[in-house]
Amino acid sequence: MLRRVPLPKLRSPSAAASLQTTRRYAYQKATPSTNKDDSTGHPSNPSDDPKLSPLYTPLTGRHLLEEPMLNKGAAFTPEERERFKLKHFLPHEYHRLETQLSRAEAQLRSRQDPLAKYSFLRSMKDQNQVLFYALIQKNLKECLPIIYTPTVGDAIKEFSHLFRRPDGVFLSYPHFKEGGARYLRDALTDHGALTKDDIDLVVFTDSEGILGIGDMGVGGIGIVIGKQTLYTLGAGIDPNRCLNVVLDPGTDNQHLLNDDLYLGWRHTRVRGEDYDKFVDTFMAEAAEAFPYAMLHAEDFGNANAYRLLEKFRPKYSIFNDDIQGTSAAALATLTSALKVTGSTLKDSKIVLVGAGTAGLGITIGIRNAMMKAEGLSKEEANARFWLVDRYGLIHEGQEGIRETQQEFARSKDEVANMTSTNEKGQFNIYDTVKAVKPTVLIGTSTISRSFTKDIIEEMSKHVDQPIILPISNPTSLCEVDPQDALDWSDGRALIATGSPFPPVTHPKTGEKIKIAELNNALVFPALGLGTILSKSSRLTDGMIVAGVEALASLSPTLSDSKAPLLPDLGEVRAVSIKIAAAVMLSAKEEGQSNNVGQWPEEREELERFIEAQMWKPRYRPLELVNTAVAQ
Numbered sequence: 253m254l255r256r257v258p259l260p261k262l263r264s265p266s267a268a269a270s271l272q273t274t275r276r277y278a279y280q281k282a283t284p285s286t287n288k289d290d291s292t293g294h295p296s297n298p299s300d301d302p303k304l305s306p307l308y309t310p311l312t313g314r315h316l317l318e319e320p321m322l323n324k325g326a327a328f329t330p331e332e333r334e335r336f337k338l339k340h341f342l343p344h345e346y347h348r349l350e351t352q353l354s355r356a357e358a359q360l361r362s363r364q365d366p367l368a369k370y371s372f373l374r375s376m377k378d379q380n381q382v383l384f385y386a387l388i389q390k391n392l393k394e395c396l397p398i399i400y401t402p403t404v405g406d407a408i409k410e411f412s413h414l415f416r417r418p419d420g421v422f423l424s425y426p427h428f429k430e431g432g433a434r435y436l437r438d439a440l441t442d443h444g445a446l447t448k449d450d451i452d453l454v455v456f457t458d459s460e461g462i463l464g465i466g467d468m469g470v471g472g473i474g475i476v477i478g479k480q481t482l483y484t485l486g487a488g489i490d491p492n493r494c495l496n497v498v499l500d501p502g503t504d505n506q507h508l509l510n511d512d513l514y515l516g517w518r519h520t521r522v523r524g525e526d527y528d529k530f531v532d533t534f535m536a537e538a539a540e541a542f543p544y545a546m547l548h549a550e551d552f553g554n555a556n557a558y559r560l561l562e563k564f565r566p567k568y569s570i571f572n573d574d575i576q577g578t579s580a581a582a583l584a585t586l587t588s589a590l591k592v593t594g595s596t597l598k599d600s601k602i603v604l605v606g607a608g609t610a611g612l613g614i615t616i617g618i619r620n621a622m623m624k625a626e627g628l629s630k631e632e633a634n635a636r637f638w639l640v641d642r643y644g645l646i647h648e649g650q651e652g653i654r655e656t657q658q659e660f661a662r663s664k665d666e667v668a669n670m671t672s673t674n675e676k677g678q679f680n681i682y683d684t685v686k687a688v689k690p691t692v693l694i695g696t697s698t699i700s701r702s703f704t705k706d707i708i709e710e711m712s713k714h715v716d717q718p719i720i721l722p723i724s725n726p727t728s729l730c731e732v733d734p735q736d737a738l739d740w741s742d743g744r745a746l747i748a749t750g751s752p753f754p755p756v757t758h759p760k761t762g763e764k765i766k767i768a769e770l771n772n773a774l775v776f777p778a779l780g781l782g783t784i785l786s787k788s789s790r791l792t793d794g795m796i797v798a799g800v801e802a803l804a805s806l807s808p809t810l811s812d813s814k815a816p817l818l819p820d821l822g823e824v825r826a827v828s829i830k831i832a833a834a835v836m837l838s839a840k841e842e843g844q845s846n847n848v849g850q851w852p853e854e855r856e857e858l859e860r861f862i863e864a865q866m867w868k869p870r871y872r873p874l875e876l877v878n879t880a881v882a883q
């Protein structure tokens with residue numbers, strides 16, 4: 253017979269206290285002296301390990317098992333089972349994390365379909381956070397394409413069908429209209445349970461431009477969760493100090509609007525002043541509630557991404573990953589590629605296809621580097637770019653050019669000499685490549701396999717080692733399969749892609765060649781970590797450039813010209829330490845850091861300090877507190 257389990261005491265103060273206590277007490281900031289143990293395993297009896305500081309919680313019994321931040325499942329020790337009234341909820345045996353991992357790995361691998369693996373991992377995240385992160389960290393190469401691109405894209409499309417339980421903060425426009433700023437504040441702080449010191453990072457989207465798959469409505473929470481997971485895996489940002497947020501101003505995705513199971517606000521997107529008021533108020537409330545947090549914007553549509561970044565950057569600690577993160581990763585890749593070709597930024601001719609959020613971010617980032625590092629004027633640097641968008645090469649007088657693209661429009665005189673193979677007289681990618689003879693070809697267009705054989709062959713006629721970066725995600729939207737790019741360039745192309753690809757075969761030598769993954773995931777976790785650890789109120793361009801230089805200095809091609817252009821995403825933690833150190837030192841130099849003196853400035857010592865600060869998936873001892881203490 254089922255016995256009814258008593259409900260938790262939901263009266264104030266305990267209701268608010270459960271999350272507050274978990275979050276507040278979860279963050280016992282590691283110091284080098286208390287956190288010398290850097291292994292990811294857990295000690296034989298966690299409660300007795302003096303190296304790990306405890307977490308405090310008022311939760312017991314079923315409520316403790318249901319709290320993913322604290323749940324250890326079968327790894328609750330016999331003593332903890334007694335103290336936290338867990339004995340009757342758990343089978344007899346006590347298993348260490350290592351044993352739990354073996355079971356979890358077998359369960360993961362028993363699922364063949366990537367989406368089924370995704371669902372498994374998502375529910376593990378909802379149940380036992382330490383096990384989730386330990387599993388992925390141990391099997392990073394296998395799990396990254398599941399929790400991130402490409403599978404996350406499929407999961408987002410299916411969000412309302414796969415939905416089991418929520419993870420994150422859902423902010424819908426009609427609730428905002430009714431409750432105004434107060435509603436947003438209550439939602440973000442969980443009605444006051446979270447206070448200003450509790451959160452380091454807010455990741456948020458309005459879901460209009462998810463990866464390359466477009467408007468995904470409330471399903472965009474999936475990319476937010478994916479990015480937050482990478483902050484934790486890649487840079488050790490404490491998951492208990494992150495807030496995942498989706499703004500739901502409606503959706504223009506007709507398929508979702510017609511779907512009976514759709515879970516978001518069933519309404520077309522609110523735009524104009526109403527939208528701005530929603531986002532402006534959200535930013536103001538988030539910044540006031542968590543004044544030390546970095547606010548990470550993800551996958552906004554291109555009509556809003558730049559506009560909002562420019563508007564909010566002077567006021568808040570905002571970071572737009574698609575603009576700034578992608579630009580940083582691309583600049584590091586290009587720097588590595590140019591070391592191989594023996595060329596420079598200013599000697600490059602760059603054709604970029606898809607001048608939207610990511611494409612323009614990359615263009616501006618490289619353009620600024622040409623000016624700063626190689627002394628070009630803005631006009632001289634702009635002249636190294638040819639941007640091709642949906643109406644072909646962007647040039648003066650062309651209809652449909654967006655304001656953000658304007659400064660890169662080619663002159664009328666230049667295009668007067670070009671030949672169009674298009675019945676509308678537009679200059680497509682082939683026409684542009686033929687006329688320009690570029691050294692670099694970048695794809696951020698979302699147009700699958702649009703770098704065709706004739707384009708790659710034409711480019712390869714004029715340059716020894718064409719640099720080809722098709723970085724649209726997910727895999728299905730990549731502009732060219734790397735094997736094709738290598739075959740069509742006689743094995744000469746230097747390639748990096750946005751989603752992971754298996755190694756390719758050199759068409760002449762038969763050698764296996766690894767393809768670098770040019771994804772902002774290699775850099776944004778560390779940009780965030782550096783900003784958070786240096787308590788910087790802004791992530792400046794200078795801090796980002798310091799991170800780019802650190803990343804480029806880790807390129808495997810520096811020691812082997814046939815190696816991938818970037819470090820493997822599987823090594824992101826080690827990479828993050830170097831990038832974060834560079835970011836922190838730059839923050840200090842620029843006067844952005846608000847805690848100079850509290851961290852070492854000598855590079856190696858700083859790297860050890862950063863490593864020690866990183867959250868690691870280990871079970872920590874638990875201490876029972878009563879709610880009065882929690883308050």
Ligand SMILES: NC(=O)C1=CN([C@@H]2O[C@H](COP(=O)(O)OP(=O)(O)OC[C@H]3O[C@@H](n4cnc5c(N)ncnc54)[C@H](O)[C@@H]3O)[C@@H](O)[C@H]2O)C=CC1
Binds near residue numbers: 553606607611770
């Ligand atoms: N690898 C990475 O780290 C990143 C990759 N991306 C990928 O880049 C792609 C673009 O993303 P966003 O810039 O956010 O999207 P977006 O929508 O802002 O930009 C896409 C651009 O491509 C243009 N376009 C559409 N059809 C075209 C055509 N036939 N020819 C040329 N251009 C065309 C659009 O007009 C738009 O300007 C996505 O697939 C996204 O996943 C985005 C950010 C990071």
Ligand SMILES: CC(=O)C(=O)O
Binds near residue numbers: 462
């Ligand atoms: C990687 C990423 O941010 C994107 O594809 O949108």
Ligand SMILES: [Mg+2]
Binds near residue numbers: 551573574
């Ligand atoms: Mg993105």
